[in-house]
Amino acid sequence: MVAYQPPHTITPSIVNLIARISEEVGRLTVLADNSKELRLRRINRVRTIHGSLAIEGNNLSKEQITAILEGKRVVAPPREIQEVRNAIAAYDRFDDWSVKSEADLKEAHSVLMSGLIDEFGVYRRSGVGVIAGERVIHMAPPADRVPTLMQDLFAWLAATDDHPLIASSVFHCEFEFIHPFADGNGRMGRLWQTLILKGWNSLFADIPVESLVFEHQEEYYYALQQSTKKADSAPFIEFMLKMILDAVLSATPYDTPHDTPHVKALVEAVSGEMHRDELLSVLNLKDRKSFRELYLKPALEAGLVEMTIPDKPKSKNQRYRLTEKGKGLVYN
Structure with a gap:
């Protein structure tokens, strides 16, 4: 029996959202099976990378990200170009990583943050907080607690019977609360949720959930705050399921x-x-x-x-x- 159980209430709204998402994913799977690939697969990947990095302050446009993806020269700040290249490399490595492996999580962080920070691929050694503008909205647990908290979280993920839609959202919420790395926690939390969802249905490798999160960035942070305040992931689960449903609805397969x-x-x-x-x-x-x-x-x-x-x-x-x-x- 797993000692740690992340607190999360399953509300009627969450149950209804899971039913709707499951229905739409089933429909999309049938359509995708009759199509060579998901509608605008590359555009969806670009939307995903653009959304995740834009939340973190990257100003590159979708057109610039597409150019980098195609190996073309882009005139932009070197750090922002590096962030895009790292994100492309990380999403290309999806099949190499197990969602239940803490070592793989650290390797993914290395890929995402290499060349951007000094401490990549290792848990932080000092305190961190989440800042919105000039306001601190969350102070993470002390650094010396991070290894134990992450071990507990991975043990729970490996043993849970929760639906992947719930488990991925709970992991994402708990991950952001712990904030295990010196930097890159937001993009890592979103990437790992997508990886968990991909394990449920491979279509999620190409469904741009992160672009929807970017469009609702204030609600994203508010849902995290509410879950922390209530010591219950339910507000964040409900928010993420709404984003996932919207992303699935926007990913209908058509040639153009x-x-x-x-x-x-x-x-x-x-x-x-x-x-x-x-x-x-x-x-x-x-x-x-x-x-x-x-x-x-x-x-x-x-x-x-x-x-x-x-x-x-x-x-x-x-x-x-x-x-x-x-x-x-x-x-x-």
């Missing part, structure tokens, strides 16, 4: 993004410059989340639709219009 009926419908609905609510009305949609994930984001990523205020994506005055590429599409 404008092949989807959702994107076709959106492109045909855009007339001039339109507010999101106008588009929802024209498309006869009520669920804003589904509209964002299935219609708007793929159209934006494909360069078919653009924002009128690109530097303020969440502006209440934001409108959307067709690009020249979008205007050039003709659907029969």
